[in-house]
Structure formats: C-alpha cells, structure tokens
C-alpha cells in the first residue's frame with residue numbers, strides 16, 4: 001500500500017461564472033484560467049497569491065502558452081494572440097463564420113505546438129443549447145486552420161497520449177471519453193472510438209488532462225469530482241470529490257507538476273445551492289495524489 005493523504009483546498013475564491021482552461025505557467029509559477037461568460041482571463045501567482053485579470057471583448061473559452069512569449073486564447077469564434085502587458089488581443093484566425101450563435105469552447109496545444117479547440121452553440125442555460133452545431137479545429141503554427149469534424153454538441157476536454165500517438169477528446173453530451181489515432185507529424189486524427197462511458201452519478205464529462213502514467217483525469221460537471229481513467233482498460237481507477245458540484249476542468253501544476261488544479265462554475269446554481277457551496281466558482285488545489293502531470297505545450301506560432 002502507498003501512503004495517500006489527499007488534501008483539497010480552495011486557493012482562490014474567484015466566483016467564476018464558468019471557470020475553465022486551467023494552465024500552469026512554470027516561468028511565473030502561476031495558474032492561468034478563464035471565466036468564459038465574464039470574458040475574463042486570469043493569472044493567479046501561486047507565490048504572492050495575487051490575481052491579474054484581462055477582460056476581452058467576447059466569451060473567452062481557453063488560454064494557452066505561446067512559444068514566443070505571452071499567450072494565445074480562443075475568444076468568441078476567433079483564435080487570438082493575447083498580449084498580457086497591453087491587455088490586447090490580435091486575431092489570428094476566425095472559424096464558424098456562418099454560425100453566428102457559435103463560440104469556441106475548450107482548447108489545448110498539442111505536443112507539436114498546434115492549438116486545438118472546438119466550438120459549440122451558445123447555451124441558454126448550462127448544457128441547454130442547439131445541438132450538433134460545433135466542430136473541432138486546430139490552428140497550425142503558420143496560422144492555417146484545420147477542421148477535423150462537425151456535428152459536435154459541446155466540444156470539451158482534450159489531451160494527447162505520452163507517446164503522442166493518441167488524441168483524447170470529449171464531446172460532453174455524448175457522455176463519453178473518446179480516442180483517435182494521432183499523427184503528430186501531420187496533425188491528422190483517425191479511427192474514433194470510446195474509451196470510457198460516464199456513469200450516471202458522474203454526470204457530464206468536461207475538461208481533461210493526462211498524468212505521467214498515461215492515465216486521464218476528467219472533471220465531471222455537476223458531478224463535483226475528478227475521475228482518473230485508464231484509457232487502455234476502460235476502467236475508472238480513482239474518484240476525488242470536491243466541495244462544489246460544477247467542477248469544469250483540471251490540470252497539473254506546482255512543484256514538478258505534483259499538484260492538481262481544478263476550476264469550477266457558479267452559473268446554474270440557485271441561491272440555496274450557493275449557500276451550501278460558497279466556494280463555487282473558485283480554484284481548487286489537490287495535493288497528495290501521488291502522481292504527477294506533464295508541462296503544457298506552448299503554441300509554436
């Protein structure tokens with residue numbers, strides 16, 4: 001038996017309406033994340049505990065590091081460069097031009113520096129939206145946009161296997177974690193299959209990340225938990241419950257990527273729910289998991 005002393009702490013009560021896209025930036029020992037409907041990108045300094053916030057002009061659904069410094073983000077239906085010091089964005093590419101009610105949702109950079117992100121119809125309430133309106137895209141380092149497939153409901157969590165040969169992907173309303181064969185050289189995906197179907201109490205699969213053992217961590221929206229999955233056996237290995245129901249995404253960070261950070265949401269909770277979970281919309285840190293993560297890949301363009 002290994003010693004396990006899991007500790008969960010709300011490190012920042014940000015009251016996010018929909019916190020998402022946690023990303024550890026080692027250079028600044030900070031956690032970046034977004035609050036989608038608040039149109040806000042935040043950077044929480046883990047040493048000073050101070051937060052900096054940049055407001056953009058449309059819902060911002062993901063943020064990522066950039067090789068040349070600064071960040072990239074998905075804003076509305078645009079892939080943008082984000083200049084932190086100037087608090088300004090520059091459009092790199094636009095998608096879904098024929099779908100005025102769409103916006104980007106979750107995004108992450110692949111091991112070759114391509115920025116993957118999918119879209120969805122804007123929600124009228126959490127998980128209430130016109131279905132099959134989304135698509136999955138990636139922004140190549142030369143700013144070319146590749147479209148992979150359409151008919152997506154809520155494009156969400158994504159990550160790559162440690163050998164870069166598999167792309168993992170979640171369309172939330174399929175209640176499934178899927179895998180594709182991945183060609184890192186070309187950025188092409190093929191052979192979609194399901195590696196895990198969520199159980200009823202696990203609710204809606206949302207953001208996801210991989211650990212150094214190649215296992216997947218999935219934040220369960222409305223499930224108040226993150227679950228650890230073995231994509232090879234299709235089995236759930238672990239459940240870690242959090243003190244808020246709307247857990248939205250997770251990433252590893254901190255010393256040697258040994259801590260897990262989890263974002264959460266307040267939207268969709270009524271006043272009674274909020275009394276029972278006052279930290280809803282906060283950022284949580286989980287320590288003592290006994291497994292580490294891997295550094296995020298920066299966008300190469």
Ligand SMILES: O=C(O)[C@H](O)[C@@H](O)[C@H](O)[C@H](O)CO
Nearest residue numbers: 020105126127172204206221
């Ligand atoms: O953050 C996201 O991925 C979506 O934008 C959110 O709105 C919720 O997670 C979704 O409603 C859950 O299904």
Ligand SMILES: [Zn+2]
Nearest residue numbers: 106156206207
């Ligand atoms: Zn999400």
